[in-house]
Amino acid sequence: MILKKYKIFDKTIILRYPRSSDAQDLMNLINSLVKEGADIAKSKPVTIQEEKLWLKDTITSIKNKEKIIILAEMDSVCVGSCEVTKDTYDVSRHVGTLGIGIIKQARGIGIGTTLIKTTLDEAKKKLGLELVKLYVFDSNNIGRSIYVELGFKEIGRIPKGVYHNKKYKDDIIMAKTL
Template sequence: MKIIIKEYENKDLKEMMDIWNNIVDEGIAFPNDKSLNLESASEFFSSQTYTGVAIDNSEVVGLYILHPNNVGRCGHIANSSYAVKQGQRGKSIGKKLVKHSLEIAKQKGFRLLQFNAVVASNEVALHLYKKLGFKQLGIIPGGFLSKDNEYLDIIPHYIEL
């Protein structure tokens, strides 16, 4: 498996949309509760500071979005979300996406990367972020409403770039 991470192209949109929507439909990680269609996916992914895709043998196997976490005097803090295709998880694709996003965030002039809502039950992500040097900012009790209408804790994280 030779993963290449690069900026997305319009030809990648359908696969990106499918990966994104799968995670939204799972209802256990992303705050989004509505699926994308091709038009809204194009608008959403193109509006980011950077949207990267992980490609393996011409197949999109993962993606990330990078954008400011806030505006104005807090605009130097980035935020990012990651998605790995079902059936491709556990192959270190997420780790490669996170590392790539850290490089791009720095290139784009961000000074920190912050995750606002890492769901406490997402043990794989929590382990990865710790391993990569992210710092936890505490716990927000019941900050995430799962698809099953259960309120789960979220754990914000950050890393200095």
């Protein structure tokens, strides 16, 4: 299902829900981020089998109103994804956790910002969320500044909370009321 279609320069951008046929594109996306050493929670490439299983489980989670995931396509190529997963504890079912990944070639032109806004709107509408949190490495200055622009506030920090690219980094926790 297409949520938004627009142009940036001469490129057509489509924001949509995933399909089971997206496994290869999503594997390429995550593996390009891993290869780049991007500030994400994955550090090892995924196989097509792992991605197919993850996608199948994700589509089930979307149907069960446990998760929202929106893909960004630029000229028919998947360049990003953003997801919000609803907390599983009874006492925090009003809270979700956000994650996003954008390939290097698609950064800096507003796709990520639009993708996050669209995903948050869907999470509020379809999952009934009231609060969204995220985790960002202290080395991800660009990501943190975008989150602040979107209304997220730093609410905590775990010193040396991640070991990424052979370095300890603080894991910053940010949150936003929807």
